[in-house]
Each structure stands twice: as C-alpha cells, then as structure tokens.
Amino acid sequence: MNILEKITQNKAAFSKSERKVADVILANPQTAIHSSIATLAKMSDVSEPTVNRFCRRLDTKGFPDFKLHLAQSLANGTPYVNRHVDENDGPDEYTTKIFESTMASLEVARQSIDVQAVNRVVDLLTQAQKISFFGLGASASVAHDALNKFFRFNVPVVYFEDILMQRMSCMNCTAGDVVVLISHTGRTKSLVEIANIARSNDATVVGITSAGSPLSQECNYVLSLEVPEDTDMYMPMASRIAQLTLIDVLATGFTLRRGNKFRENLKRVKDTLRGSRYDKRNEI
Amino acid sequence: MNILEKITQNKAAFSKSERKVADVILANPQTAIHSSIATLAKMSDVSEPTVNRFCRRLDTKGFPDFKLHLAQSLANGTPYVNRHVDENDGPDEYTTKIFESTMASLEVARQSIDVQAVNRVVDLLTQAQKISFFGLGASASVAHDALNKFFRFNVPVVYFEDILMQRMSCMNCTAGDVVVLISHTGRTKSLVEIANIARSNDATVVGITSAGSPLSQECNYVLSLEVPEDTDMYMPMASRIAQLTLIDVLATGFTLRRGNKFRENLKRVKDTLRGSRYDKRNEI
DNA sequence: ACACTAAATGTAGTAAAATTACAACTTGCG
DNA sequence: CGCAAGTTGTAATTTTACTACATTTAGTGT
Numbered sequence: 135m136n137i138l139e140k141i142t143q144n145k146a147a148f149s150k151s152e153r154k155v156a157d158v159i160l161a162n163p164q165t166a167i168h169s170s171i172a173t174l175a176k177m178s179d180v181s182e183p184t185v186n187r188f189c190r191r192l193d194t195k196g197f198p199d200f201k202l203h204l205a206q207s208l209a210n211g212t213p214y215v216n217r218h219v220d221e222n223d224g225p226d227e228y229t230t231k232i233f234e235s236t237m238a239s240l241e242v243a244r245q246s247i248d249v250q251a252v253n254r255v256v257d258l259l260t261q262a263q264k265i266s267f268f269g270l271g272a273s274a275s276v277a278h279d280a281l282n283k284f285f286r287f288n289v290p291v292v293y294f295e296d297i298l299m300q301r302m303s304c305m306n307c308t309a310g311d312v313v314v315l316i317s318h319t320g321r322t323k324s325l326v327e328i329a330n331i332a333r334s335n336d337a338t339v340v341g342i343t344s345a346g347s348p349l350s351q352e353c354n355y356v357l358s359l360e361v362p363e364d365t366d367m368y369m370p371m372a373s374r375i376a377q378l379t380l381i382d383v384l385a386t387g388f389t390l391r392r393g394n395k396f397r398e399n400l401k402r403v404k405d406t407l408r409g410s411r412y413d414k415r416n417e418i
Numbered sequence: 419m420n421i422l423e424k425i426t427q428n429k430a431a432f433s434k435s436e437r438k439v440a441d442v443i444l445a446n447p448q449t450a451i452h453s454s455i456a457t458l459a460k461m462s463d464v465s466e467p468t469v470n471r472f473c474r475r476l477d478t479k480g481f482p483d484f485k486l487h488l489a490q491s492l493a494n495g496t497p498y499v500n501r502h503v504d505e506n507d508g509p510d511e512y513t514t515k516i517f518e519s520t521m522a523s524l525e526v527a528r529q530s531i532d533v534q535a536v537n538r539v540v541d542l543l544t545q546a547q548k549i550s551f552f553g554l555g556a557s558a559s560v561a562h563d564a565l566n567k568f569f570r571f572n573v574p575v576v577y578f579e580d581i582l583m584q585r586m587s588c589m590n591c592t593a594g595d596v597v598v599l600i601s602h603t604g605r606t607k608s609l610v611e612i613a614n615i616a617r618s619n620d621a622t623v624v625g626i627t628s629a630g631s632p633l634s635q636e637c638n639y640v641l642s643l644e645v646p647e648d649t650d651m652y653m654p655m656a657s658r659i660a661q662l663t664l665i666d667v668l669a670t671g672f673t674l675r676r677g678n679k680f681r682e683n684l685k686r687v688k689d690t691l692r693g694s695r696y697d698k699r700n701e702i
Numbered sequence: 703a704c705a706c707t708a709a710a711t712g713t714a715g716t717a718a719a720a721t722t723a724c725a726a727c728t729t730g731c732g
Numbered sequence: 733c734g735c736a737a738g739t740t741g742t743a744a745t746t747t748t749a750c751t752a753c754a755t756t757t758a759g760t761g762t
Contacts, residue, residue, distance in 0.1 A: 149710060167486055171749060181712045186750065197749060198482065198719095202451055205486045209493030219670055225537040228674060232667050233528035237521045244517040253509040275563035282556050283653055321695040348696045369567055371666045375659055382655045383516050386503055390512060411605040412632045433739060455720060465741045470721065481720060482748090 137203040138163060140192055148191070151180045155188045159204070167205045171197045232371070239361050239372035240379060246360030247380070255340050255355050256387035259284075262312040262338075266292040268300045269316035270325060272370040276316050276342075276377045283385040287392075297324045304328050307337035314340045318361075318373040320347025329353055342377055421487040422447060424476055432475070435464040439472045443488070451489045455481045516655070523645050523656035524663060530644030531664070539624050539639050540671035543568075546596040546622075550576040552584045553600035554609060556654040560600050560626075560661045567669040571676075581608045588612050591621035598624045602645075602657040604631025613637055626661055 141156050148156055155178040159166045166174060175182045189200035218235075219228045259265060265284055269277035274295050281293035294300045301324075304313060313332040317325050320343035329339050329352035341353035350356045357380060361373045425440050432440055439462040443450045450458060459466045473484035502519075503512045543549060549568055553561035558579050565577035578584045585608075588597060597616040601609050604627035613623050613636035625637035634640045641664060645657045 151711065168483075170747080172747090182749075183713090183751085184711060187711090198485075199452075201482075201486065202489045205489040206493035209490035219674070221674065223674065225540065225671060226533045228670050229531060229533055229536055229667050230528065232670055233524055233663055236663050236666070237524050240517055240521050240524075244514065247513060249510045249513055252513055256509065272563070272566050275559045275566060278562050279556070279559035279658070282559060286653065319695065321697075323694055323696060326696070369570065369666075369669060374563070375662060378659060378662070379517055379520050382520070382653075383513050385653060386512050386516055387509060390503070390505065390507065410607055411603065412607060412610070413605075435740065454718080456718090466720075467722085467742090468740065471740090 137192060137194075137200075137207045139207075144192070148188070151178075151184045152188045152191065154178045154180055155185055163204060163208055167201050167208065236372050236375055239376060243359045243361050243376035243379070246358070247383075248357070251355060251357055252380075252383060252387065255357060256384060256391060258312055258338055258340065258355065259289075259384060259388055260391045261310075262289060263308070263310035264290040264292065264312070266300075266303055266307075266311070266313045266332075266337075267316065268294065268303075268313065268325065268328060270295075270297065270322055272374050273316040273318060273377065276374055276381065277314075279378055280314065280316075280381045280385075283381060284388070287385075287388060297328075300324075300328050301331060304332040304337065305335060307332050307335040309336040311335075311337040312340060313337050314342065315349060315353070316342045316377055317347075317349055318344065318370055318377070320344050320349035322349070325349055326352055342380060421476060421478075421484075421491045428476070432472070435462075435468045436472045436475065438462045438464055439469055447488060447492055451485050451492065519646075520656050520659055523660060527643045527645050527660035527663070530642070531667075532641070535639060535641055536664075536667060536671065539641060540668060540675055542596055542622055542624065542639065543573075543668060543672055544675045545594075546573060547592070547594035548574040548576065548596070550584075550587055550591075550595070550597045550616075550621075551600065552578065552587075552597065552609065552612060554579075554581070554606055556658050557600040557602060557661065560658055560665065561598075563662055564598065564600075564665045564669075567665060568672070571669075571672060581612075584608075584612050585615060588616040588621065589619060591616050591619040593620040595619075595621040596624060597621050598626065599633060599637070600626045600661055601631075601633055602628065602654055602661070604628050604633035606633070609633055610636055626664060 138160065141160060145153060145156055155174070158174065158178040165177075169177070171182050171185050175185045178185065186197055189197050192200060192203075194200040194203055219231050223231065267277035267280040267284070269275075277293055278295075281291055285291045292303055294303060307313065311332075313329070315325050315329055320326075320341065326349050329341065329349060332339050333352065333354070338355070339353045340355045340357065341350050342357050342359070343349045343353075344360075345356065345358035350358065359373070359376045359380060361376045422444065425444060429437060429440055439458070442458065442462040449461075453461070455466050455469050459469045462469065470481055473481050476484065476487075478484040478487055503515050507515065551561035551564040551568070553559075561577055562579075565575055568575045576587055578587060591597065595616075597613070599609050599613055604610075604625065610633050613625070613633060616623050617636065617638070622639070623637045624639045624641065625634050626641050626643070627633045627637075628644075629640065629642035634642065643657070643660045643664060645660045
C-alpha cells in the first residue's frame with residue numbers, strides 16, 4: 135500500500151536509471167511531490183520518459199498519479215503501527231511505542247466490531263432488570279470499570295471479583311437479567327462455567343471475548359474484539375483498553391437510547407460528587 | 419492543517435461559484451483528486467479558472483498543489499479527531515466516534531507526557547519496598563488494573579477501594595514505600611488527605627493527576643496527563659484510558675529496568691494461569 | 703570476438719493540463 | 733440609473749506530461 139515501502143521493495147527489480155529515480159525520491163520525497171517530471175528527471179540525471187516509466191512500474195497511471203500516492207504515503211509518516219518494545223529502548227521510546235501500539239490496536243479493534251451486535255446488546259441492556267459484570271485477572275478491572283459506568287444509570291448493577299460470589303450471583307439470576315462476561319482469551323474455565331450457570335437460570339449472557347472461544351460458545355451474544363497480539367511484556371495491555379472502550383460504547387449507546395431527560399439525570403449524579411471535591415475556583 | 423476541514427470552515431467566505439466547487443469536492447473528495455481541473459470544473463458547473471481561484475484561496479499554489487494537499491488529508495482517513503456524540507447518532511456513528519475520540523485523546527496525552535518524570539517514577543518504583551495504588555470512582559478501576567500489573571513483579575503491592583483502608587494503609591507507610599494516587603481532576607478531598615498522610619509517614623507520593631490540582635501539590639512526583647475534555651456523557655472516558663496507558667508505560671519501564679531474567683519470570687507467572695484455562699488446542 | 707536480439711534510455715514532437723490576461727457580467731450603493 | 737468592486741467566464745499562453753520512435757546498451761549464442 136505505502137508507495138515508499140513499495141519502492142524500497144521493488145528496487146531490485148528496477149533498471150539502472152529507474153533506480154536513480156528511486157534513490158532521489160527516497161532521499162527526499164518531500165521535494166519530489168513538489169517537483170515536475172522535468173525537474174525530477176534532471177535531479178535523477180535521467181530523461182523524462184524514464185521517470186514516467188518508473189511511475190508506471192509502480193502501478194500508477196503516470197507521474198501525477200504517482201505524486202498523489204506519494205503524497206498520501208507522506209501524509210502521516212506512517213500512522214500508528216504496532217511496534218514492539220525493545221530491550222534497549224529508553225523511556226522516550228517505550229512511552230511512544232506503547233501509546234502508539236495502543237492506538238493502533240484500538241483502530242484494529244474498531245474495524246472488527248460488529249455494530250449490529252453492539253446495537254442488540256445495547257437494546258438488551260436498556261431492558262435489563264439487573265446487569266452483572268464479571269471478569270477475572272486483568273479483565274476484572276474492566277468489569278470494575280463497567281460497574282462504575284452503569285451504576286449511574288439507575289439499573290441494579292452487580293460486580294464481583296470473587297468467583298464464588300460470581301457463581302452465587304448467577305445462581306440467583308432470573309429472566310430479564312443480563313450477565314456480561316469479560317475475558318480476552320475466552321478460555322478461563324470458571325468464567326465459562328459461570329456463563330453456563332447464568333444461562334440455565336434464564337439470564338441472557340453477553341460475552342466480551344474473542345470469537346470462537348469456549349466462552350463465546352456459551353454466550354447468547356458475543357461482542358468480539360480483534361486485537362493484535364499484546365506487546366510481548368506478558369501482560370494484557372491493548373486488549374484491555376479495547377474492552378474498556380467497548381464498555382464506553384455500550385454505556386454511550388445506553389444513554390442515547392434513554393433520551394435527553396435521562397442524560398440530565400446523569401449530570402445530577404455527577405454533580406453530587408461536588409461535595410467530595412475541592413472547588414475548582416479555589417485554585418489559581 | 420487538514421484541507422477538508424479548512425474548506426468547511428472557510429465555506430462562508432467563498433463566493434457562490436467557489437462554494438459550488440467546495441460542495442463537489444466535499445461530496446466526493448476521492449474523485450476530486452483523480453480529476454483534472456477541466457473535469458472538476460465541469461462537475462461543479464463553473465469555469466476552470468474558478469476552480470483555480472478556489473485552490474489559491476485555500477493557500478495552495480494552484481490546482482495540482484491543492485490535489486496534493488487533498489490527497490494528504492484523505493490519506494490518514496482523517497486522523498483521529500475528538501468528535502462529540504450526537505443525540506441522533508446511530509450505533510455505527512457513536513461507536514466510531516468513541517473509538518476515534520479515544521485515540522485522539524491518547525495522542526494528545528502522549529504528547530503531554532513528561533518523559534523525564536516517567537523515568538524518575540520508574541526508578542522510584544523499581545526501588546520501592548512496597549507500592550500502593552489508590553483511586554476513587556472511575557480511577558479506582560485504574561488502580562485496580564495497576565495492581566494487576568504490578569503484583570506480577572514480585573514487589574508487595576497494595577490496592578484498596580475503601581477510603582478507610584486506604585488511610586490506614588498510608589498510616590503504616592515507611593520510607594521506601596511508594597504511594598501512587600490516581601485522580602483525573604485531582605480534587606477529590608479524601609485522596610488529597612491520603613497524599614498528606616502518606617508523606618508524613620515518609621512514603622514517596624506519586625500523583626497521576628492533572629497538573630496544578632490540589633492533589634498534585636501534595637505529591638512528590640506528578641505524572642500529569644493532558645486529556646481533552648471527556649465526551650459530554652458526564653462520565654470519565656478518555657481520561658481513564660490515558661491513565662491506564664500510562665500505567666502500561668510504567669509497568670513496561672519497570673520490566674525493562676529489571677532486565678532479561680526478570681522478564682522470563684513474568685512469562686512463568688503468565689504460564690501458571692494455564693491450569694485455569696481451556697487449552698488452546700481443544701478448539702477447532 | 704562478433705553479430706544479433708532484446709531491453710533500456712533518450713530525443714523530439716504532441717497532447718493535455720494548468721495558468722494568465724483580459725473581457726463580460728453581476729451586485730450593491732450613492 | 734450609473735458606477736465601482738467584486739465575480740465569473742473566454743481565449744490565449746505556458747507549463748507539464750505523454751507518445752512514438754530512434755539510439756544506445758547489455759546480453760547471448762556462434
């Protein structure tokens with residue numbers, strides 16, 4: 135896709151003169167997009183048709199089209215790419231890498247989301263009698279966060295870290311209850327069991343997990359997130375951020391579905407916090 | 419910077435014919451970059467010089483230069499911009515908006531991070547005798563997540579949701595202990611008090627909070643995150659994701675500082691989970 | 703080593719595209 | 733109503749890109 139990479143790759147297949155053109159462009163692509171074919175030919179010390187042929191070889195329609203592609207490649211000095219942290223990275227490098235990898239993962243996750251499924255789950259949640267959020271390990275904090283969002287909605291929300299509590303809670307489920315289970319891998323045994331228990335008690339089970347996993351097969355609805363492999367730090371990172379963002383999406387969908395008046399209510403909830411905080415005006 | 423936005427903004431200042439051109443381009447920018455000035459003039463039902471004048475009005479050198487700019491704007495599928503969710507947004511729209519806003523916020527946050535401070539805090543954490551993570555409300559789940567990361571490092575980690583437990587924990591601090599306090603606003607009274615308690619007991623206090631806030635003034639080290647105003651859903655969203663990513667950065671810095679052998683250790687920690695999971699090979 | 707072929711490169715002419723200069727037309731205001 | 737400022741279009745000019753063909757270069761077999 136990226137034309138600069140393409141040039142580098144195909145460089146071996148180019149002829150001598152074409153390689154001269156490639157070198158000049160790679161050395162200074164910014165100049166290249168602002169040059170005419172004549173200028174570029176002179177810079178590369180080749181004839182104009184050679185430049186043109188060079189463009190065609192890269193599957194562009196001609197020089198102007200090539201410039202367009204080049205401009206696009208230069209536009210965002212390669213957007214956010216998943217880059218692995220290296221042993222020798224300094225703080226500057228690993229900070230940047232982690233942020234950018236996270237953004238890249240979010241982008242991938244976004245594209246993989248099934249909007250229809252989101253819509254159905256939002257529907258489900260708005261009609262739920264009781265909503266439970268369960269996760270274990272890293273996903274526990276995601277469930278925790280979901281609790282924090284949804285308890286504002288004036289629906290009974292349940293969250294436990296303890297698997298026994300989770301089990302018991304699911305035992306007591308009835309029709310109309312929604313259980314949201316969060317697990318990146320979808321292979322955590324006890325969560326799969328919980329899904330089963332909840333379903334046998336007529337609850338609707340929503341899984342935020344990877345498609346095709348054992349957990350996903352026990353769920354009524356699955357919201358799967360395609361997240362590139364986590365950075366090799368042996369810790370879930372990007373997956374968890376994507377899950378949280380999905381929670382945000384669900385929460386937002388929920389509030390939108392409930393309409394305007396409901397949102398004023400949320401503002402009131404937020405305003406009750408005021409007493410626990412230092413007034414903003416006290417600062418300078 | 420982005421030329422499409424620029425067109426939208428300046429649209430009022432355009433003349434009638436120029437607006438026609440603007441409309442055609444905005445309606446179908448992809449076509450526009452592949453058209454000649456003549457084609458575009460015909461599509462907009464104006465003369466060629468009008469198109470040229472339109473380009474100049476946008477501070478480009480002429481039509482080809484304009485196309486270059488346009489191509490660049492289109493390249494990054496419009497980078498991530500903070501867009502507010504609208505009452506009438508469908509699931510598709512709000513999902514996209516939330517993901518993109520989150521990414522945009524991460525980008526802003528990344529740029530605002532003081533890498534030197536991160537490095538110092540990583541130093542501090544690697545030398546800590548005990549690390550505590552406290553937050554309230556939405557930040558509680560961030561602290562929760564931090565616990566999940568750092569407990570793998572074989573350092574005593576503490577996390578409480580309960581303010582009384584938090585207080586008591588800080589009372590028992592000694593020199594060498596590090597207390598990390600998380601709060602987006604930095605105005606939560608009890609957290610500020612806790613910071614104070616921890617410091618009087620010789621602990622080092624790190625604040626993940628906004629610069630200049632009451633909390634930040636009570637901390638030995640502040641990691642501030644500049645996050646654009648949260649989407650107007652009256653819930654912390656982007657701020658929390660940025661905090662989590664910062665936690666990831668700290669955790670990564672920690673493991674890098676500790677070296678190779680330590681990372682193998684992490685792998686072992688991860689592998690102990692295997693027993694609690696369904697084997698990957700059981701799937702199809 | 704030479705000749706022949708195929709590929710590569712350049713030259714010159716042509717077509718297309720963009721720009722300029724200027725003329726005709728609106729629009730607003732005294 | 734008429735004049736001035738601003739807009740738009742026409743036609744000529746210039747620049748740019750492309751094509752066809754000629755020349756060169758490199759490679760292969762005898």
